[in-house]
Amino acid sequence: MSKPALQFEKISFTYPPSKGSDEKVIFDNLDFQVNTGEFVCIIGPSGSGKTTLFKLVTGLMQPTIGSILLNGENEEKRLGKVGYMPQQDLLMPWRTIMDNAALPLEIKGIPKKEAQTQVRQLLDEFGLTGVENKYPSDLSGGMRQRVSFLRTVLSGSNVLLLDEPFSSLDAITRLNMQEWLLNQWEKYKSTVLFITHDVDEALFLADRVFVFTEAPIQQFYELKVPLERPRQLKDIHKTKVIELKEYLIDQLRSRVLP
Amino acid sequence: MKQWKDYIAPALLILTGLVLWEVVARIIGLAFILPSPTQVAVKLWDLRSVLLIGHLPATLSVILTGLLLSILLGVGLAVWMNTSKTAEKAFYPILIASQTIPIIALAPIFVLWFGYSIWSKVAVTLLITFFPITVNTFDGLRSSNKELRDLLYTMGATRKDIFFKLDVPSALPHFFSGLKVAVTLSVIGAAIGEWLGAQAGLGYFSRRMMTQFDGAGVFAPIVLLSIVGIVLFLFVNLLEKLAFKWRK
Numbered sequence: 001m002s003k004p005a006l007q008f009e010k011i012s013f014t015y016p017p018s019k020g021s022d023e024k025v026i027f028d029n030l031d032f033q034v035n036t037g038e039f040v041c042i043i044g045p046s047g048s049g050k051t052t053l054f055k056l057v058t059g060l061m062q063p064t065i066g067s068i069l070l071n072g073e074n075e076e077k078r079l080g081k082v083g084y085m086p087q088q089d090l091l092m093p094w095r096t097i098m099d100n101a102a103l104p105l106e107i108k109g110i111p112k113k114e115a116q117t118q119v120r121q122l123l124d125e126f127g128l129t130g131v132e133n134k135y136p137s138d139l140s141g142g143m144r145q146r147v148s149f150l151r152t153v154l155s156g157s158n159v160l161l162l163d164e165p166f167s168s169l170d171a172i173t174r175l176n177m178q179e180w181l182l183n184q185w186e187k188y189k190s191t192v193l194f195i196t197h198d199v200d201e202a203l204f205l206a207d208r209v210f211v212f213t214e215a216p217i218q219q220f221y222e223l224k225v226p227l228e229r230p231r232q233l234k235d236i237h238k239t240k241v242i243e244l245k246e247y248l249i250d251q252l253r254s255r256v257l258p
Numbered sequence: 259m260k261q262w263k264d265y266i267a268p269a270l271l272i273l274t275g276l277v278l279w280e281v282v283a284r285i286i287g288l289a290f291i292l293p294s295p296t297q298v299a300v301k302l303w304d305l306r307s308v309l310l311i312g313h314l315p316a317t318l319s320v321i322l323t324g325l326l327l328s329i330l331l332g333v334g335l336a337v338w339m340n341t342s343k344t345a346e347k348a349f350y351p352i353l354i355a356s357q358t359i360p361i362i363a364l365a366p367i368f369v370l371w372f373g374y375s376i377w378s379k380v381a382v383t384l385l386i387t388f389f390p391i392t393v394n395t396f397d398g399l400r401s402s403n404k405e406l407r408d409l410l411y412t413m414g415a416t417r418k419d420i421f422f423k424l425d426v427p428s429a430l431p432h433f434f435s436g437l438k439v440a441v442t443l444s445v446i447g448a449a450i451g452e453w454l455g456a457q458a459g460l461g462y463f464s465r466r467m468m469t470q471f472d473g474a475g476v477f478a479p480i481v482l483l484s485i486v487g488i489v490l491f492l493f494v495n496l497l498e499k500l501a502f503k504w505r506k
Contacts, residue, residue, distance in 0.1 A: 058412040080414020090406050094427045094504050103423070104413040135504040155413055 003072035004033040005159050005191035006057065011066035013056060025216035026052045027063070032210070032220075036071075036158070037189045041202035044212030045252065050195045053212075054161050057193070058084050070159060080108075083155035083190075085162045089148040091136040097147055098132040104155040118154065125184070126150045142173040149181070153188070162194045166201070175233060178204055186230060199248050203227075204236050211251055221251060293473035301474035302481060309460065309482055316458040318486065320376060320448040324383025328440060331384070332391030333433070340399040340425070357389050362450055369455035379451030379459070386447035387440035391433070398432025399425050434498045441494055445487040449480075460486075 011030045017023040026049040034040050042050050055061040056068065059078030067074050070081060083104075091100045098119055099106075105115035123129050126146045136144055145165055152160055166174045178201060185192055196202050202209045203225055211221040223244065227235050235241065276295045283294035293301070302309070335353075339346040365382050372378035402425050410420055452461030460479035467475030 060408055060411060079411055082412065084409060084412040086405055086409055088405070090403070090409055092406070092424075092427065094430075094502070096504075103410075106423075107410070107413045107415045107419055137504065 003036065004069070005036040005038070005071055006034040006193070007069035007072075008032050009067045009069065011056070011063045011068065013052060013061070013063050027056075028216040028218045029066075030217055030219070032222075034159075034191055034193060036191055039185060039192045039194065039205055039207050040210060041194045041196055041206035041208075042210045042212060043196055043199065043202045043248070043252070045214070047215065048212040049215045049217055050212055051163065054084065054163055054193070054195065057159070057161055058082050080155075081157055081159075083152040083157040083160040085148055085152040085160065085165050087164045087167060089136070089141075089144040091144055091147055091151075093136055096133050096135060097128060097139070100136065100147055101132075101150045101154060103151060108156075119150070122150055122153070127180075140173075141169050142177055145169065145177060146180075149184075153184075153190075157190075159191045160193070162192060164195050164197065167197065174201075179233065181205070182231065199245050199252075200236055203241055203245060203248075204231065204233065209248070211248065213251070223248070288473075290471040290473040293477055297474040298477040298481060301472075302478040305475070305478055309463065309479055313458055313460050313463045313479065314482065314486075316376075316456070316462075317448050317452065317460045317483070320379040320383055320451060320459065321444045321486070321490070323376065324380045324447060325387060325440065325444050327380065328384050328387040328391055328444075329437070332388050332436075333395050336392050336395035336399060336429075339396050353389065353392060356385065359385075361385055361447075362454075365450055365454045368451070374455050374457055378455055379448055382451035383444050383447035386450075387444045390436040390439040390443065392436075394432045394436025394439075395429055398429030401432065402428035430501060431498075434494065434501070437494050438491060438498075441490040442487050445483050445490070449483055 008030055011027050012025075013027045015024040015026065042053065044050055052061070056063055057078065059075075059080075059082070062076075068078065069075065070078060075081060091097075092103075095103070098116060101119045101122075102112075102115040105118060106112070110118075119132070123132060126149070128143065128146060128150065131139060131143070136147070139147070149162075149165065152162070166177050169177060182205060194202075194205060196205075206225050209223050209225060211223070213220070225244070226240050227238070236245075280294045280296060283289075283292045283297075286292055289297055335349060339349055361382060364385070365378070368378040368381045372381060406424060407420055410424060415423070448459070449461035449464075452459035453465050456462040460483050464476050464479040467479075
């Protein structure tokens with residue numbers, strides 16, 4: 001067994017008090033680890049600390065106490081070491097698809113020509129052939145998310161954090177994107193942390209599901225999805241998965257007041 | 259592309275206005291107070307070489323020098339205020355206050371300081387165009403998307419990356435809005451400056467004709483000034499279109 005891709009060791013995080021609100025404890029002595037090549041979904045209501053977790057992992061924020069390990073190394077400066085895909089595609093409207101995708105390479109200082117070659121090699125796989133010279137406003141929502149994911153992959157990190165990437169897509173596009181994402185993940189064997197609100201999505205995609213209920217979190221529920229790979233969309237209608245889904249929904253509902 | 263039909267309404271309106279003006283001017287019949295459009299047009303044609311060769315270059319050099327300095331100083335100050343909170347606190351109120359100064363009252367002072375040289379006129383132009391450029395650019399720099407900034411940081415971006423790859427492109431549309439206001443104001447600034455102290459220029463010529471009770475002679479350079487303003491505006495518009503090909 002190789003080293004875990006991501007490890008939280010006794011992490012505590014507290015938002016300092018600001019105007020009109022007291023200090024807020026989000027994580028309290030939290031421990032967990034994500035193995036290399038694992039697909040983990042994080043599910044939970046808003047305000048339960050999902051986004052905070054991502055901000056800690058990316059290095060945008062630092063834990064109050066504790067250490068975060070990437071691939072077995074304690075990393076204080078994590079900016080630039082983890083791929084992050086935000087909820088909105090956040091493509092730059094003034095850049096072409098090519099230049100948007102090449103952005104992380106550009107920031108790493110890779111020469112333009114070489115960066116473009118790298119992007120071009122992946123365009124086909126991401127279903128983006130022929131649109132590299134178009135602008136984001138020319139593309140559909142699903143395509144824009146693929147560009148955004150391509151950009152995340154090109155960050156070159158083996159840990160990818162995806163923050164509700166499909167929540168703004170229509171139901172059918174969303175299903176297609178989920179299938180497509182699984183294919184990509186199986187090909188690249190990267191480690192994925194995926195935030196979602198959607199129980200079906202979590203069960204279809206993940207090896208393990210982390211259930212965040214409410215802050216402060218000391219330990220969260222965690223469940224293994226009893227499905228083989230490769231998966232098919234209809235797999236989530238198996239009885240054991242449906243039971244799991246009902247259990248999950250109960251867990252989440254008990255914490256959220258109507 | 260705009261259809262020619264889009265221009266029918268404004269063209270008709272202008273035509274109606276000109277016809278009305280012509281009729282009223284002929285009824286009053288005092289050309290030194292209210293020259294008719296045809297009289298102005300004839301005057302413009304008669305004076306074409308004097309105006310275009312003698313006075314237009316003087317005014318244009320005031321306008322362009324003033325605008326250039328204004329862009330350099332305005333953008334510079336906007337960038338400084340964007341990087342330093344202290345600079346913002348120090349300059350922003352002064353910037354606003356500078357706009358409450360009646361510049362026309364200040365212009366004679368500039369003549370005292372700089373004499374009849376080009377710089378007294380440039381100073382007026384600068385003062386009048388500085389504000390829209392600075393404020394718009396500053397707002398533009400601050401308008402950049404905060405989430406996009408975070409995303410760039412997660413890619414390992416430096417502050418320099420953020421500035422050139424995010425802040426500058428985000429500020430450009432605002433800068434152009436400011437520039438459009440500034441170019442039209444620059445014509446006014448140059449004309450005011452020339453009115454109050456100059457030896458050449460369209461504003462100066464207009465004023466000289468005033469003292470000679472030559473109504474059409476007052477209006478002819480004003481028409482030319484306004485054309486200069488329109489041409490500059492269209493030029494900025496064109497630049498903007500070229501810079502934002504991605505905008506639909």
